[in-house]
Amino acid sequence: MAGRLLANLIVMGGTVVGRAVIQAYRQAIVNANKTGAAQEAINGIRRASKAMTEQEARQILGISEKTSWEEIMQKYDVMFEKNAKGGSFYLQSKVHRAKECLESIYHKPDVTN
Structure with a gap:
């Protein structure tokens, strides 16, 4: 009985934490788009991949x-x-x-x- 209760708590806790992480990630993407940080990151990648000298x-x-x-x-x-x-x-x-x-x-x- 105690094992089942503990397993349910772990599963429910993992689900809550997982949803919170996904929601935080989505919010971070929205914030990055608003501030232009996402575009700066893309531009940085493009600069780094320029042709070799x-x-x-x-x-x-x-x-x-x-x-x-x-x-x-x-x-x-x-x-x-x-x-x-x-x-x-x-x-x-x-x-x-x-x-x-x-x-x-x-x-x-x-x-x-």
């Missing part, structure tokens, strides 16, 4: 400014494959983004008329 790309691949495109591709292939086989997906994506950044620099479209 050339210097950062070179550091990731461990190359200098004088490195040829063929050497860059060799370095990229080695680093990408190392992280593909039991490595880090995060590092693999950084290596890929570094190659993309340098690719836009090395392979600028010709603007000849």
Whole structure:
């Protein structure tokens, strides 16, 4: 009897606390929208995810400014494959983004008329 009463109290208490947490979360979202904090957070995420700089790309691949495109591709292939086989997906994506950044620099479209 006491066990059943205790179980009911725990379930009812958990339900009340759960509802209160959900209600507080919803109110926090409403408040964030009113003050503009939600938009600032989104803008901060966008700023953080901007394109990689050339210097950062070179550091990731461990190359200098004088490195040829063929050497860059060799370095990229080695680093990408190392992280593909039991490595880090995060590092693999950084290596890929570094190659993309340098690719836009090395392979600028010709603007000849």
